[in-house]
Amino acid sequence: MTSYHHGWLAGYALPAMLSAGLAWVGLARHSVGKGWLLGSWRSTGLALLVLVLTGLVGIAAGLALPHLAKLPPVAAGLATGVTTMPRKRQEDTTQPYLKFMTLGIAWFRERLEYRMCLDAHSWCARFLDGFEKSTQLRVFVHELKNYLVDRHPTLAKTIANLFDAADEAMIHALEVQTKTEEARRDIDTGWMREPTDEEVYQCRSAFGEAINRCGDLLLCAYLHGRRTEQAELGTLRAKALANDAFNSSSLPAQQSRFSLRRNRT
Structure with missing residues (x-):
């Protein structure tokens, strides 16, 4: 040299x-x-x-x-x-x-x-794109909570708080949707009338709030996870969006409205 x-x-x-x-x-x-x-x-x-x-x-x-x-x-x-x-x-x-x-x-x-x-926020928004029902969100978020607790036990309290907020928002969205459908149904004929602008706003607002709270929990998975975990998160998403999601073992046991406990064997 x-x-x-x-x-x-x-x-x-x-x-x-x-x-x-x-x-x-x-x-x-x-x-x-x-x-x-x-x-x-x-x-x-x-x-x-x-x-x-x-x-x-x-x-x-x-x-x-x-x-x-x-x-x-x-x-x-x-x-x-x-x-x-x-x-x-x-x-x-x-x-x-x-x-x-x-x-x-x-x-x-x-x-x-x-x-x-x-x-991070853009990734979460793209990941949640495609969820159109609160029931699909509940299946996905329940499995996501269990997934995060297993991998990040030190964040168990934070994850539980985020899950409770998301679950409460999803329950509220389901209640608003149910009340709207009942109000639209004609008792005599059984036909469903078109929703009013206010009813559309209430349903979309409640569902949007549920999406945001679920996004908070998903953001925790993004910030504290790794790139290699994207495939596993994608699997959880696909199971929640599947047509037979409610017939699979991934459906949480509905013990109460605000507390979902994972059964460990």
Whole structure:
């Protein structure tokens, strides 16, 4: 290896690789419980951009390091004093000075986290697309709760609370639908009249609320699960949407309206 190649490797490639590698570890740890870094092509692009910028900063730092000794002591003292000044705490957004000092890396990390959140909600919306009946939702959500409790026992309380909220919303949607059908049915002839606009709104609003609460439980599966579990979640969805779902063993035992217990053998 020539001295040129050795200098290029030590001065550029190695600092960039180390900086990008450490940045990837930091992103992976920071994303735990928040979603998938590579959940879509946009989040993938933002993650790669953060790694590239971090590598460039690593190269720049390595090149500038020999020149730091030439800085006057006044500049070093000023920089040290600025870092100790009190700052207003901002939890939701990255502070402007931090965006500038990191050459935009902090801003892109903020955008990446926002994109991961959008990816999670978009995935849940696509996954629940196709459910048209509250009964189908109840079958799916019951199996989803059991699936999550088995794999994430430390989140059992959170999962139970999300399930209770979803089950209550689904029961309300069923009650609204039943009352609407009873109001539409003519007692003498047995014919069903067309629903009024208000009845359509009430049914769709109740079912939409049930979808949202089921989405909260599905979001928990997305945030704390892995990509390899998508196939298993898809199997649960297919069983709930199947025509013979109520004749299969996946149907929960209806012991009460608000409490569904899984029978363990």
